[in-house]
Amino acid sequence: MRIVVDAMGGDHAPEEIVKGAVAACNEYGADILLVGREEQIKKELDSCGRFPSSKIEIDHAEDVVTMDDSPSMIVRGKRNSSIHTGLKHVKNGNADAFFSAGNTGAVMAVAIMVLRTLPGIDRPAIGAVLPNIKGHTVMLDVGANVDCKPLNYFQFAIMGSVYAQIVLGLPRPSIGLLSIGEEDMKGNETTKSVHTLLRSVGSAINFYGNVEGKDLFRGTTDVVVCDGFSGNVALKVAESAGWYISKMLKEEITSSFWAKAGALMARKALMRVKERADYTEYGGAPLLGVEGVCIIGHGSSNANAVKNGIRVAKELAEHDLNKVIQEKLADSIGVLEVDKDVSFLDNIIGKFKKKNPQAE
Amino acid sequence: MRIVVDAMGGDHAPEEIVKGAVAACNEYGADILLVGREEQIKKELDSCGRFPSSKIEIDHAEDVVTMDDSPSMIVRGKRNSSIHTGLKHVKNGNADAFFSAGNTGAVMAVAIMVLRTLPGIDRPAIGAVLPNIKGHTVMLDVGANVDCKPLNYFQFAIMGSVYAQIVLGLPRPSIGLLSIGEEDMKGNETTKSVHTLLRSVGSAINFYGNVEGKDLFRGTTDVVVCDGFSGNVALKVAESAGWYISKMLKEEITSSFWAKAGALMARKALMRVKERADYTEYGGAPLLGVEGVCIIGHGSSNANAVKNGIRVAKELAEHDLNKVIQEKLADSIGVLEVDKDVSFLDNIIGKFKKKNPQAE
Secondary structure (H helix, E strand, O other), X not given: OEEEEEOOOOOXXXXXXXXXXXHHHHXXXXXXXXXXXXXXXXXXXXXXXXXXXXXXXXXXXXXOOOOOOOHHHHHHHOOOEHHHHHHHHHHOOOOOEEEXXXXXXXXXXXXHHHHOEOOOOOOOEEEEEEEOOOOEEEEEOOOOOOOOOHHHHHHHHHHHHHHHHHHHOOOOOEEEEEOOOOOOOOOOHHHXXXXXXXHHOHHHOEEEEEEOOOHHHHOOOOEEEOOHHHHHHHXXXXXXXXXXXXXXXXXXXXXXXXXXXXHHHOHHHHHHHHHHOOHHHHOOEEEEOEOOEEEEOOOOOOHHHXXXXXXXXXXXXXXOHHHHHHHHHHHHHHHHOOOOOOOHHHHHHHHHHHHOOOOO | OEEEEEOOOOOOOOHHHHHHHHHHHHHXXXXXXXXXXXXXXXXXXXXXXXXXXXXXXXXXXXXXXXXXXXXXXXXXXXXXXXXXXXXXXXXXXXXXXXXXXXXXXXXXXXXXXXXXXXXXXXXXXEEEEEEOOOOEEEEEOOOOOOOOOHHHHHHHHHHHHHHHHHHHOOOOOEEEEEOOOOOOOOOOHHHHHHHHHHHHXXXXXXXXXXXXXXXXXXXXXXEXXXXXXXXXXXXXXXXXXXXXXXXXXHHHHOOOHHHHHHHHXXXXXXXXXXXXXXXXXXXXXXXXXXXXXEEEOOOOOOHHHHHHHHHHHHHHHHOOHHHHHHHHHHHHXXXXXXXXXXXXXXXXXXXXXXXXXXXX
């Protein structure tokens, strides 16, 4: 297993990225290929202490993508960036997965250009793992596609199901469709069509039905599918809720002697709450649906988040994420009882379009 | 000021509704007209202790709307419901505002039928008040319209601005457009058109620009406008985040002696956090854009939430909510420098359609 790491991407690059890569190498035994400006990476490596030097290599890439660069500009203009160079290693079979904490739009655009989408997948999706009261919820899409058609949701359901199988270790994850009411016919025009489609796929996916915003934290389903607009809104509200409550807690606790003393006594319990609500534990969100494994870390990733992101990249590559997605897509044909010689997605699309002419 | 209260709507009706109405009468001096099954209401009133009996009246309504009734069924089938009867009192000028903690879809549908929409407003919106780290955010729409056109958002911005002026006491509330990136051109097809439209209205509204899910808790703007789908998702994620964190806190705090003792010492501080995060303080969400004041309470409203909902109803009626909305709509024409003799909304629509043929 060899993971390519974009050493130049993220608010704390290259320092925290290199530190995280070294930690991942030491802890998980991953081979690392750091891509970016060679001297800067070497300098950081020198201050990283001991690591098996045969397991960490550097590939020089001159261009650096900033957070302000527009995706289209990068795709065309910065062809020697660490993102391009790194993803080409995955494309050429020279590495098994790619990790970057850089500009999300840029990583996405370059990954789609260099790796291409999987057969049967129209649009890739970004998957996120959120903590809930029972464990974790996988949510997708959280920002790759803001305007989605029903078929995109179907593909998200397949990809989300496989992703949850691998990262959460669930044999048959349940899938919820994000809507604004639990009843089947609640939602907007698109989600109503999606509901019909997901019901019609039968047992190929474990479809629970509609879920609401509150079900994310209740853990009603293992996977929640949605368009990238509402998914992104939900993710950012969820992330900032923790920030908001902990900020209030700090304000109120430091306002009196008794509160301060009490908080000190309950310190361990408070820390555990913080850990349980910490979404950075999963270190990054995969871009699902491209030919290869590509993990996008939070721009603010520290060394620990980078280390976890590399672990997830390694896990997805080891479990052959994309092969399983392809098998699951093929499975849904079996259920739909259609001719196996015809492209399976064409079968599903044809069948669904016939039933729902308004959905396309 | 006379407020009509739907005594039969809500999970704890009529008991908590009647108690809340009596409390509102005692505390704010509001005249109350309780609508619903007379004997049941009388029985509850008898156990309510002292109140000025001349200020509380009852109007009998035979039909009771349940939470499971579909809006279309109620509009046609239960014409003697407490919702119909109550709203007719507002329509006929016999009362100044209506409050119900009943079936949201039913209240909305009957309100639109009985009261009609305001001139210049195509679709009413449900407004919600959320706590944030600086104070409060008004968000709309949170569920009345799941598929919105750019012009709906413009009307939401006007209505939200007036609502925030009255309930939050702000002279010139700032308006944010919910999107998935702060940059002007981030978002889906609809929000990009809305952004252009809200910028073109000029100083009639205090438009800040795009905001993200995280800005709700940061209080970046006083008002956040969005379609009813993402607004409902955001509201439910926000509400349940508090539930989730407090559930974890309870679990962790009760897990050890020291944590329990510490929490006891910091009890007051913890209670203040709970109070600050309590969204029921605003007691209900107005259905903005109908000819009259109509407040919809949470189905689980207790007496205190009902009391607060009646207070908000009274405030909005006293401040002549709809007159101010009409004036603000008229203001936007002044800014657009168009002929005052032509219907003002037609002016805005015409101008916007010309610039954005794709938006309609």
